[in-house]
Amino acid sequence: MYQYDALDREMVADRAAEFRGQVARRLSGELTEDQFKPLRLMNGLYLQLHAYMLRVAIPYGALNPTQLRKLAGIGRTYDKGYGHFTTRQNLQFHWIKLRDTPDILDHLASVDMHAIQTSGNCIRNVTADPYAGATADEVDDPRVWAEVLRQWSSFHPEFSFLPRKFKFAITASPKDRTAARVHDIGLVMRQGRDGALGFEVIVGGGMGRTPYVGPTIREFLPVDQLLSYVEAILRVYNRHGRRDNKYKARIKILVAALGTEEFTRQVDAEWAKIGEGANLPEAEVARIRAAFAQTAFETLPTRSEAFEAARAATSGLARFARNNLKPHKRAGYTIVEISLKGIGETPGDASSEQMEVVADLGERYGQGDIRVTHEQNLVLPHIKLDDVPAVWAALKGAGIATPNVNLISDIIACPGLDYCALANARAISIAQNIAEKFRDQDRAEKVGELKIKISGCINACGHHHVGHIGILGVDKKGEEFYQLTLGGSGAEDASLGAMLGPALPYEKVAEAVDTLIEVYLRERKGDERFLDTFRRTGVAAFKEAVYADAH
Amino acid sequence: MPTLIELKDGVAQVAEDAFLHVADDQDLAGGDVIVSLSRFQAEGESLLSDGRRVGVRLEAGEAVEALAYDLSRLALVALDFPKFGDGRSFSNARLLRERYGFKGQVRAVGDVLREQAGFMVRVGFDAFEPADGANSNEWQAATRRYHHVYQRSADGRTPTFLERLS
Ligand code: SF4
Numbered sequence: 001m002y003q004y005d006a007l008d009r010e011m012v013a014d015r016a017a018e019f020r021g022q023v024a025r026r027l028s029g030e031l032t033e034d035q036f037k038p039l040r041l042m043n044g045l046y047l048q049l050h051a052y053m054l055r056v057a058i059p060y061g062a063l064n065p066t067q068l069r070k071l072a073g074i075g076r077t078y079d080k081g082y083g084h085f086t087t088r089q090n091l092q093f094h095w096i097k098l099r100d101t102p103d104i105l106d107h108l109a110s111v112d113m114h115a116i117q118t119s120g121n122c123i124r125n126v127t128a129d130p131y132a133g134a135t136a137d138e139v140d141d142p143r144v145w146a147e148v149l150r151q152w153s154s155f156h157p158e159f160s161f162l163p164r165k166f167k168f169a170i171t172a173s174p175k176d177r178t179a180a181r182v183h184d185i186g187l188v189m190r191q192g193r194d195g196a197l198g199f200e201v202i203v204g205g206g207m208g209r210t211p212y213v214g215p216t217i218r219e220f221l222p223v224d225q226l227l228s229y230v231e232a233i234l235r236v237y238n239r240h241g242r243r244d245n246k247y248k249a250r251i252k253i254l255v256a257a258l259g260t261e262e263f264t265r266q267v268d269a270e271w272a273k274i275g276e277g278a279n280l281p282e283a284e285v286a287r288i289r290a291a292f293a294q295t296a297f298e299t300l301p302t303r304s305e306a307f308e309a310a311r312a313a314t315s316g317l318a319r320f321a322r323n324n325l326k327p328h329k330r331a332g333y334t335i336v337e338i339s340l341k342g343i344g345e346t347p348g349d350a351s352s353e354q355m356e357v358v359a360d361l362g363e364r365y366g367q368g369d370i371r372v373t374h375e376q377n378l379v380l381p382h383i384k385l386d387d388v389p390a391v392w393a394a395l396k397g398a399g400i401a402t403p404n405v406n407l408i409s410d411i412i413a414c415p416g417l418d419y420c421a422l423a424n425a426r427a428i429s430i431a432q433n434i435a436e437k438f439r440d441q442d443r444a445e446k447v448g449e450l451k452i453k454i455s456g457c458i459n460a461c462g463h464h465h466v467g468h469i470g471i472l473g474v475d476k477k478g479e480e481f482y483q484l485t486l487g488g489s490g491a492e493d494a495s496l497g498a499m500l501g502p503a504l505p506y507e508k509v510a511e512a513v514d515t516l517i518e519v520y521l522r523e524r525k526g527d528e529r530f531l532d533t534f535r536r537t538g539v540a541a542f543k544e545a546v547y548a549d550a551h
Numbered sequence: 552m553p554t555l556i557e558l559k560d561g562v563a564q565v566a567e568d569a570f571l572h573v574a575d576d577q578d579l580a581g582g583d584v585i586v587s588l589s590r591f592q593a594e595g596e597s598l599l600s601d602g603r604r605v606g607v608r609l610e611a612g613e614a615v616e617a618l619a620y621d622l623s624r625l626a627l628v629a630l631d632f633p634k635f636g637d638g639r640s641f642s643n644a645r646l647l648r649e650r651y652g653f654k655g656q657v658r659a660v661g662d663v664l665r666e667q668a669g670f671m672v673r674v675g676f677d678a679f680e681p682a683d684g685a686n687s688n689e690w691q692a693a694t695r696r697y698h699h700v701y702q703r704s705a706d707g708r709t710p711t712f713l714e715r716l717s
Contacts, residue, residue, distance in 0.1 A: 007699050007711045014697045038635060039666060121636060151701045151711065157673030158645050158704070161638025238642050239614070273650065278703070284712035 001062055001369060002147050002291040004112040011154065015116055016109045019043050020102035027099060042122075042160075044115030045101060049421050052096040055118040056108060060128035060146040060170075061089030061372035065359040068370055070111045072355035078104055082351045085340060087412060087463060088167070089127050089372040090118055094419055121249075122160045123153035123234075127178055129171040130371040133292060134381035136329040138172040139191040144289045145199075145226060146170050148280055152227055159234045163241035164249035166234070169374075170199075178374060179490035181205045181213050182466055184251045185233065190220060197223045203233060203263070204255030205494075207460035212252045213494045215260040217267065224285070228278040232271035236263070295367055295382060300332025304385035317392050319441060320403040325388070332385055336366075338378040338395060339402040339410060343435045346428050347413045348376035350400070357398040361391050375412055375451075377405065408450045408517070409435035412463055416456030416473060417480070423456035425473025425480035425506070430454050433510040438517075447517055449529045451489075466490035468531045469513060470497040480506045486516070486542060487534045501543050512546045519545045553680040556690050557656075558672065563691040566678075570606055570627065572660075585629050588613050591621075599624055608660065611639040615646050622653050630676070632661035641674045648675035648705035668693035675705035 004012075019039075026036040040046075044055035056071065063071075071091055075083045078100050079093040086092055096104070108114055117124055128146040132138065149168055153159070159166075169178040172189035180186030186202035198220040205214025221229050237251045255263045311318040326335040338358060341347050350358075358378055362370040365387040371379035383391055395401040404410045411434060414420065416427030431454055438444045453467030457474075464470030470485035482504050485497030504512055517530075519542050524533045534542070557566040570583045575590050584598065585606035591598070598605050606627030607618060618628065628647055630640035640659070647653040658678035659671050665685040672694045681690060700708050 005715070007714060010698045011701070018696050042666075121638075154701050155670075155697065156702060157670040157700075158641045159638070160670055161636050161641065161667075235642055239639055243637060243639075281712060283716060287715065 001064060001294075002143070002288065008151075009109075009112065012109045012112065012114045012116070015043075015114060016102070016105040019105055023098065023102050038120075041119045042117075043101075043105070044118030045096075045098075046119060048094065048419050050419070051094065052098055052101070053419070054093045054096045054101060054104060054115060055086070056091045056093070056113060056115050057118045057125045058090050058113075058372055059150045060126055060132070060143055061130050061374070062143065063362075063370040063372065064368050065363040065370065067111045067113055068355050068359040068362070070107060070113070072352035072359070074104055074107055075355070076352040082349055083355065084346070084415070085348045085350065085372050085376050085378070087374050087376060087414075087461065088118075088125050089130070089374055090125055091372070094415070116154060119165075120160075121162045121164050121166075123149075123156065123162075123166045123168065126150055126153070126168045126170065127183075127374055128169070129173055129177050130373040130379045131177060131326065131335055131381060132172070132371075133295060133369075134328050134333075134335050135173055135175075136327055137174060138189075140172045140189050140197050140223075141289070141292050142170045142172040142187075142189060143292050144285070145187065145189075145223070147288050147291075148226065148285065149230070152230075152280070159238055162234070162238055163243045164246065164251075166237075166251065168230075174492060176490075176492040176494075179463070179466065179494075181492075181494035182207055182211070182463075182490050183214065185230065186214060187226075189223075192220060199223065199226065201229065201233075203267075204252040204260075206250050206252040207463055207465050208250065209247055209458050209460075210253065210256075211460065211465040211496050212256065213496060214252065215255065217260060217264040224279055224282070227280050228274045228276065229267075229271055231278050232267045232274055235270055235274075236266050240266075295369070297330045297333065297382070298384075300330070300384065300386075302331040304332060304388075307385040307388050310389035314389075316396070316401075316403075317389060319445075320392050320401055321388065323403045323407060323445070324401075324405045328382070334383055334385055334388060336380040336383045336388070336391060337373070337405045338380065338400055339404050340377050340400065341404060341410045341431075341435065342399060342402045343409060343439050344432055347411050347431050350378070354398045354400050357394055357400070361394055365391055375410065377410070403441065404444060406449045406451070407444045408438045408447050408452060408513075409444060411435065411452045411454060412467070413454040414456050414462035416454075416462075420456060420461075422459060423473065424475040425456050425482065427454040427456040427462055427471075427473060430471060430473075430482065430506070430509050434513050437510045437514055447521070447530070448527075449531075450517075451531075452513070453488075463490060464488075465496045466494065467497060468529070468534070469516060471509060474503050476503065482506070482509045484509075484512060484516075484546075486539060487531060489531060493531075498539055500539065501547050504546075515545045516542055553682065554684075554686075555658075556679045556681060556685075556687050558677045558679075558694070563687045563694065565687045570604070572608070572629075583626065585627065588617060592617075595621065606656070606658075609640075609643060611637050611643075611661075613643075615643040615651070619651060622647070622651050622655075625653075625655055627656040627658060627678075628653065629658040629660045632659060632663055632667075634662045635664055635667070637662075641670060644671070644676055645674040645705050665689055665693040669696055673700065673704045673706045673708070 182205040201218040202214040366380040413427040413431040417423040455462035466488040484500040488497030583604040604626035608629040
């Protein structure tokens with residue numbers, strides 16, 4: 001993992017000191033809330049329905065055990081004993097007092113963490129493949145480039161007051177676990193025929209009111225050209241993105257308005273003027289790369305007798321292994337994904353105790369490496385198969401061995417009406433109701449991969465547009481209603497979901513999902529996923545079944 | 552009239568403003584003036600031949616490229632911040648310094664608050680008309696909050712990736 005050096009540490013300490021001063025000025029009344037707002041928003045501090053919310057940055061979703069323990073401790077001392085992992089691989093505390101925030105930032109700084117650029121119209125936390133460095137199918141370690149971008153974008157003097165927030169995602173695997181195509185900039189690493197590495201550059205994807213799957217503006221950008229090229233994109237956006245209407249201010253609107261070709265032409269023209277000098281020197285890339293190369297793998301047999309015996313003997317472990325273990329690039333190792341979608345729980349929430357258990361497991365069995373996924377789960381990327389039984393038992397003891405990764409109850413839901421001032425409707429309890437309906441694990445496994453994503457309003461923080469089943473909360477005369485969309489995907493086969501039909505009342509949503517699943521099971525051919533069946537058959541059969549009662 | 556703070560060798564000082572901001576419909580008196588881009592485009596030649604120093608004020612939406620051929624004759628470019636969150640003038644400033652090598656004064660005008668002082672200095676501003684009443688000490692402190700910088704920019708500060716090599 002990347003380790004902060006003295007320079008990185010001083011940056012964070014300087015920020016914490018600056019914010020302490022700003023909070024003091026607010027508490028003394030020298031600053032009004034209006035004046036304070038843009039300052040706190042530069043530090044990830046939001047005023048929500050009931051309290052302040054602090055969003056802590058977890059760059060590319062990577063944590064070490066000390067950091068995770070610190071988050072657990074902050075949750076216990078300053079919040080209600082838990083934290084909420086987000087779709088930007090960050091962590092939010094929802095019950096924070098303003099006067100505590102300077103101390104919290106100092107605590108974070110003590111473990112090289114912060115809340116820098118987790119809000120505001122700047123370049124936000126760069127997300128990356130949570131299986132980076134572990135998965136067999138990557139062409140490079142995307143964390144190297146995510147760290148390059150983290151440093152470049154931190155306190156960027158020119159690009160800290162953009163028209164709107166700006167999000168990067170980066171993956172080096174053909175299986176996209178970052179939703180790169182629905183980001184402001186998505187970078188997908190590719191290997192050229194001569195072995196050279198480059199990025200496919202996708203710009204102007206996004207969700208919200210006007211969702212787009214982003215177009216590719218460059219098929220192959222040599223890796224060493226990354227910073228000059230993104231500088232060109234950001235400059236075109238900073239100068240020409242709309243600032244008169246915040247709903248039209250994201251880069252996707254600029255790209256759509258200019259057209260991909262014209263936007264690309266402007267970026268290329270700017271890029272030509274910027275020149276090579278803006279790229280990062282090779283020595284610094286090498287320094288960063290070295291930091292990620294330190295994982296010490298043992299040479300192990302492919303098959304672990306201990307693991308095989310344990311899973312033959314314990315059906316719970318066998319089920320967990322089927323759903324939550326993913327192939328590792330090294331023989332005898334596996335990637336363990338920890339679902340934070342326990343049935344009846346809030347998606348993405350983890351208690352302080354649970355965080356501590358994961359931290360301990362990461363330290364004892366996982367080379368001190370822990371990840372957060374954009375689907376709001378945790379990952380122990382380097383676990384020996386031999387150790388899986390012990391890891392599983394410890395997770396089970398902490399109530400986080402739910403064997404549902406990528407299954408119907410592995411749901412993304414935004415905070416919705418429970419926390420968010422903008423919400424039309426609850427999102428969390430819809431997720432809970434659906435999970436409850438599919439409590440039967442055999443049935444869930446029979447249904448297979450299914451991504452349900454729920455947003456409490458059109459801002460789409462729950463990514464409903466790219467859910468295989470998307471659920472959007474709408475307000476109908478003060479009642480909570482839900483609009484269903486089908487066939488979306490945020491992965492390499494990205495697409496936006498199509499509307500199913502009229503919005504449904506709160507009580508009907510879980511039932512409707514159940515009906516959709518019945519139709520799928522009836523229609524599917526071979527090992528098609530829900531998404532594949534839907535794409536093949538179209539919406540008619542699904543629509544008819546869900547709205548049958550209404551006729 | 553807002554206070555003018557100038558940065559000289561990294562030190563922020565309150566300065567006497569030799570320039571007068573002249574609105575488009577205002578008559579021109581003698582002396583050094585700052586005019587809008589459109590007025591400069593109409594009357595620039597005669598202003599410059601008057602033997603006074605001339606500055607141009609660019610709105611955030613006006614591109615610095617429009618001045619490309621005149622910069623060597625300008626004493627000053629003022630870049631406007633219509634509101635705190637509008638960051639277009641950061642790009643204009645940086646291009647003035649890095650792409651056009653402009654050596655005159657680059658002045659921040661409009662909704663200029665100390666919270667952005669550090670960024671402004673980094674992209675090449677060296678004069679400020681603070682809207683928050685900041686004095687030179689407060690301004691100075693705001694520009695010096697961070698000991699290190701991660702990027703190359705117009706201020707020539709050594710970025711971390713070069714510091715690390717030494
Ligand atoms: S989608 Fe709407 S309700 Fe949900 S978190 Fe975002 S703004 Fe709030």
